[in-house]
Amino acid sequence: MAEKKIRHKNALGSKEKRLQLFAYAVLVIGAVSMILPFLWMATTSLKTLDAIFIQPKNWIQMFVPTMFKWENYAEAFKVVPFAKFYLNSIMVGLAVTAGTVFTSAMAAYAFSRLTFPGRDKLFFAYLATTMIPGTVTIIPVYVLMRLFGWVDTYKALIIPMIFSAWGTFMLRQFFMTLPKELEDAAKIDGCGFFRIFWTIILPLSKPALATLTVFTFMGNWSSFMWPLLVTNSETMRTLPIGLESFKTQYSTDWHLLMAGSVMAMLPIVIIFIFTQRFFVESLKLTGVKG
């Protein structure tokens, strides 16, 4: 009986081991298929134009750079104003992020900590608009930009983007979790609403504010349709639009195109590696849970 039990446990153990091995196999296959395209991109970006159009002799030649033509990166910078695109992307990204966090935090404070007539109806209107497809609102806003004469200005790239219903919603959810007693104590001490917001709510909400900051900046860095609609001249382009026009001009210079793609991805990948915990954080904040 005892022997049988042990054998059963052993059988279970080896089965567990096999399952664990299978899990590793799935993960490794997944990881390799995720990496290969990136490797292919990096390798191509370091080749000469002639080397690109040769069938690689073996696997290694295909994915591991055998030559390091770093000049490709310098050349990509030379043939199109990549530096300007970078600058535009960074400037617009910072402005949009600062604006979004500022307006969202203020509105979220009103929605979560203050009582006023019409609050819940107004909040419902905010929430409802997050369900509306972007193109429905983009059309009139694009028309508005044309009528204002804002096309091809930083105003068009920044101002319509800094009023985020989603950001307001997310911060409101976080502010709701802060204990009410904190405010009551401050109120007795004679603190005004702005002091409470600035010295109590904001410092306690650093994780939520950081999450919104990271999300907004990264979203803006990848944003494509809006900057495409409202920019015409080369000097106003953000990185994605610049990269797209680069692609149309140098459609077969794959080594330069891959160098450009690497340069567009690199900052965001670095930011992501340092801030990835906020992505998991955002799930908790918006109440989306399993």
Next chain:
Amino acid sequence: MALKARTKETLAAYLFLSPNLIGFMIFTFLPVFASLLLSFYKWDITTTPKFVGVHNFIDLLGFHSEGGRLIVNDPKFWQYLWNTAFMMFSIPICMMASLGLAIALNRKVKGESVFRTLFFLPSICPGVAVAILWLWIFNPDYGMLNNIIYWIGKFLGFNIPGPLWLNSLGWAKPSLMLMNFWISIGGMNMILYLAALQGIPRDFYEAAEIDGANGWQKFWAITWPQISPTTFFIFLMSIIGGFQGGFMQAYIMTGGGPGGATTTIEYYIFNNLYTWQNVGYASAIAWSLFVVIFLFSLVNWRYGGKLIHY
């Protein structure tokens, strides 16, 4: 006194709200109705708008008789709607892959965070850069995929001709679906599944083990029902997202071709708005899309909370 405090609070609330509220009204709330209004006009932004009633919607959704046969007024729209729907067939496959990766990650493997970071990378990279990368991967002569197919063929001892990928009528849509698969399986959906799996109480499994359940039985009796709210949520969000997808790929990779095979509704709206300056028609398409998406959102609100197994 109490009344005064309340008015003060209301005043403060609107002061706090005002920066966001003004922008929200101008750039989000009013545009929803503005685009509905625009859908009743024919307008190219530069000339005076012309009121056409529901004509845009008739052009878009209606049909007419031609020699006894019913012909739709805008066959392109229906083709693009079909394209959009076709691309959404990859949703269940993507979800299964995300779940598979999440289950594997949830088994307390070594280097979990490294795997998770790697899987997440494609979904945070700028879409334009990813699209250009995949354009090169799909290159029929020198691209990565056809190189791999060539090597596999050589290994097996015969020559497998790789497809033309984006240049072929039949392969164009599956190619984009493959790319989307790569982008999305390790992204937010996997993280959602992982969070759901971690939320299942351990004693459920322990109880099942005492009853002698095997791994497969445990999955169907415990895991699957426990994560069903997440599955439902991801599925609906993917559908809602799918209706609005395909713009960037079409714009950068295929130009909507070959033969309109990769033009989605979103790209059609963009072309009407930007390329052809047909604001009224673009608004009509966008609003029709909105109605469809709204129906799916209603399903989400109505049933989303009810499917939770606790």
